[in-house]
Amino acid sequence: MNGDSEPRAFECADCSSRTESDDFDPRCPRCGSAMLLSPRRIGRVARSDFDRVPPGVWRFRAFLPDVSADMVVTLGEGGTPLLPARRLGGELGLDDLMIKDETMNPTGSFIDRGSTVLVSLAKERRVRRLSCVTTGNLGASLAAYSAKAGIETVIRIGPSVDRAKLYQMIAYGSKVEVVSGASGAGRESSAALVSAGNPFLLEGEKTTAFEILHDLEWSQPDAVVVPVGTGGHLTMMRRALLELQQAGLIGEPGCRLIGVQLEASAPIVGDMRRRRRPRTLQEPLTELEGSEPIFRRAAIRSMEDSGGTGVQVSTKAVIQAMSLLAKTEGIFAEPAAASAVAALKLAREEGLLARDDRVVCVVTGTGLKDAKAIGRIARPPRRLAPAEDFVIRPLDLGPTKLRLMRAMARGPSFGYGLWKSLSEERRITTASVYQHLSELEDAGLARRSRVEVFRGRERVFYELTRKGSEILNALGP
Ligand SMILES: [Zn+2]
Structure with missing residues (x-):
């Protein structure tokens, strides 16, 4: 993974031990901490x-x-x-x-300053694949610079990563894996693992x-x-x-x-x-x-x-x-x-x-x-179409939405089937059911689980999200 790199002198950021290494992301041999270039x-x-x-x-x-000039990978950072x-x-x-x-900066954070240096060195060392565990900005930045360099990236994120940062990683072509622990990553033999403490970054x-x-x-x-x-x-x-x-x-x-x-x-x-x-x-x-x-x-x-x-x-x-x-x-x-x-x-x-x-x-x-x-400092104008990520608003869970949620709690169901389960009790149009489903989706309580074709027509199945289930459970029977 190191190509034909020369060993460099590093110094432990914690205990100040010095060592020479040709590793891309070396650890202190004495205490295991991150190392900086001496x-x-x-x-x-x-x-x-x-x-x-x-x-x-x-x-x-x-x-x-x-780094030799022709190996510099830049997006105009700094x-x-x-x-x-x-x-x-x-x-x-x-x-x-x-x-x-x-x-x-090109991906919206100061980390681009580090990524240009790190990815340029990776390119010079003929690294083909980089991997990292990230809380967000690092992954987005590495993904962009690696895309420019033609280097593959595998990025591991926690479940609470900011959506827009995740979209950036995906858009730049990274393979994204969700891990549960903050540092739940094993070293991958085929990829150079980049930590947030990488000395070149x-x-x-x-x-x-x-x-x-x-x-x-x-x-x-x-x-x-x-x-x-x-x-x-x-x-x-x-x-x-x-x-x-x-x-x-x-x-x-x-x-x-x-x-x-x-x-x-x-x-x-x-x-x-x-x-x-x-x-x-x-x-x-x-x-x-x-x-x-x-x-x-x-x-x-x-x-x-x-x-x-x-x-x-x-x-x-x-x-x-x-x-x-x-x-x-x-x-x-x-x-x-x-x-x-x-x-x-x-x-x-x-x-x-x-x-x-x-x-x-x-x-x-x-x-x-x-x-x-954004949702905490800005309230969008009323008539703006709700975009799932950017509008956070309290949802009034009326009796119809609760019935729909209870129906979905029994398993994924399609819109028409949900309507039938409701219309036996009260008069409601299918359009109204779809409107309620759409509002539940916007509030992050329900989602589309799959689409099936039945007698030449598409059936969209809906299910509760985890948040939806939690709310329903909290409300009791
Ligand atoms: Zn040390």
């Missing part, structure tokens, strides 16, 4: 060197693993805008707030920080606020600043890194602030809560070394921040990304940020992929 010696880089190359991740190739956020800043009491808008993620500094003409902001899932992106920001210092582009890194997690699940930030870890009681709101804290120690070290800290925000604050960001700055972010905006508010209140601090808030991914969140 810091390399970086020679001096002139500021003018960047003027000659177009914006994007590969502008910073002096800081990235070597080069995202650093936007002054005056209206949002006004609301939050921050006079010099900027947003690094990562929703503009992480190398590409350094470029968020490179671009922020480049766009600020190499002056450092006072603070960068970034959502924390695995802790990798934040860890690589610190590393990026150290590399820029080595290259002579900036002085000693003085920019505070502030990491953000949700109160419901804060394995990194919670440890840092020495708060008790609360158990997750509700359905996760963001991808962050589904992420394994692979870079826990490295991320805590990065925050502390930078003079920064971690912030925990509530689910409610994240939903409000999503709406505020969209309404003040025209940026529609997913909840994980909006957590950074929620953190700005809290950090201001706690005195972690001063009014005149120059603050960059990294908005890591688009809100258009997260139907659950």
Whole structure:
């Protein structure tokens, strides 16, 4: 699976052990943790060197693993805008707030920065098949870049993955498998397994920080606020600043890194602030809560070394921040990304940020992929045809719908058969039965199970979904 690759030097993100490996996704031989590429010696880089190359991740190739130019797989990632956020800043009491808008990446998330590097290396190593377990954005991104490279992908997702992310994976041609456990994957011998802690993926993620500094003409902001899932992106920001210092582009890194997690699940930030870890009681709101804290120690070290800290925000604050960001700055972010905006508010209140601090808030991914969140901040106009994923509305379960559900609970049935079972008791048209069925479908309580041809006519069979069965059981006989 490695083609003719050279061994590279890696360093454990947890215990700092070093090793050489030609593995694509190596684990620490001592503690089993994820490994990063060992810091390399970086020679001096002139500021003018960047003027000659177009914006994007590969502008910073002096800081990235070597890939020959004809092997680079790019969809135009990076080069995202650093936007002054005056209206949002006004609301939050921050006079010099900027947003690094990562929703503009090709698949809508900052992970594209990593995928271009990882998939380019995979192509160079003649990897034919990549596989990964993902909470969403990573799978969508890898699927797109692998499609461009002609590499097959097998993506394993949990049952609660955001629908739009799943649609992306399928559209890009991935083979998608649903697994029940978050990390329920076995290593597949024929495919290179990519984890969210993949060192090459992480190398590409350094470029968020490179671009922020480049766009600020190499002056450092006072603070960068970034959502924390695995802790990798934040860890690589610190590393990026150290590399820029080595290259002579900036002085000693003085920019505070502030990491953000949700109160419901804060394995990194919670440890840092020495708060008790609360158990997750509700359905996760963001991808962050589904992420394994692979870079826990490295991320805590990065925050502390930078003079920064971690912030925990509530689910409610994240939903409000999503709406505020969209309404003040025209940026529609997913909840994980909006957590950074929620953190700005809290950090201001706690005195972690001063009014005149120059603050960059990294908005890591688009809100258009997260139907659950859309339903929580936006109510569509009444007459709009309901699209299954984007309209979440309470359904009035009247007696007819309940009868239909009870009929379906006895086994899949077709529309006409359901009508007959009802019409014995009361007058109802078949059209009305189909309308009720369609509303049950929209509410996710029923679905079409199969189509049969009977005497030259199609019969569509309906059955209850799991949610439908649960509701019916909860209602009792
Ligand atoms: Zn280790």
